[in-house]
Amino acid sequence: LPQRLARQAAAAREETWQSRQQLQAQQQELARLQEELSRARQDGERWASALQRAQREALEREATRGAEQARQQELIRDMKKRLLELLREKDALWQKTEGIDTPMPSPVPRDPGLCARCHKDFRLLSRRYNCRWAWGSLGEALAQRRDGSALTACSPGRLCQGKVCHTCSVDMGKQGRCCLICYQQRHPQAT
Numbered sequence: 001l002p003q004r005l006a007r008q009a010a011a012a013r014e015e016t017w018q019s020r021q022q023l024q025a026q027q028q029e030l031a032r033l034q035e036e037l038s039r040a041r042q043d044g045e046r047w048a049s050a051l052q053r054a055q056r057e058a059l060e061r062e063a064t065r066g067a068e069q070a071r072q073q074e075l076i077r078d079m080k081k082r083l084l085e086l087l088r089e090k091d092a093l094w095q096k097t098e099g100i101d102t103p104m105p106s107p108v109p110r111d112p113g114l115c116a117r118c119h120k121d122f123r124l125l126s127r128r129y130n131c132r133w134a135w136g137s138l139g140e141a142l143a144q145r146r147d148g149s150a151l152t153a154c155s156p157g158r159l160c161q162g163k164v165c166h167t168c169s170v171d172m173g174k175q176g177r178c179c180l181i182c183y184q185q186r187h188p189q190a191t
Contacts, residue, residue: 117168117179129169131160132176 113122121126162179169177 015086047065115165116162117164118180120165120167122163122165126162126165128165129177131162131164131182132172132180147191 059061070136114120115122120126159183162181164177164179168180170180170183171177173182
């Protein structure tokens, strides 16, 4: 009997020790779960505050967008009104100008791309010169082309302004270049 009681006591002690071990393991598991729960609550609070902040920002953006849209619509209405006013003004001006005669077109100028004397085309290598000779007191003079047709009628004190090439012009120093016709008119002995 004492041996049996000793075995039972040893078995009871063994069970007690195992129960304590299980209890400690469960307490450690409980502590770990409580720690995870507190972390989860903190995360939940953090996410809830982030969600509230995001919702506030979304509402603010929506309000700003609505105000901007209203401002743009008002601007479009104002622009349409102004466009209608301008169209009415244009129509009124158009009706006023219908009675006005159109001016006669000015005569077509001579071709500036040809020399007035030899009819050479002005290109990259053939330079164009304006005759700078003033007729002065010689009176009314009429320049002639080689073929005898009238080139330019010049009144006193007016520049000839004929466009000539390098070959058909004379260098007059500081006065610039003049066409051969004007030079011959001023200096008959030079011919």
